């Protein structure tokens with residue numbers, strides 16, 4: 001789970017990026033930061049669910065409070081790896 005300090009850091013980082021309105025409903029200021037990282041596992045072979053590599057894209061989830069649309073921002077790309085306690089060499093895949 002994100003700490004209040006981590007939520008603040010994520011919010012400040014995303015605010016700097018000047019995100020657009022929700023791409024689904026078009027509303028402004030409805031995007032909410034999720035409670036914890038979401039990890040998308042990398043698959044080096046096509047047998048999904050069988051041959052997990054242990055590598056992942058660690059992502060910050062945002063949910064539109066109006067329509068429920070979800071977006072996922074790569075925490076490493078945002079420069080938040082250290083703030084969120086990620087190791088960029090083993091557990092995180094920066095940009096693929």
Ligand SMILES: [Zn+2]
Pocket residue numbers: 022023024025026027030064065066067068069
């Ligand atoms: Zn929306």
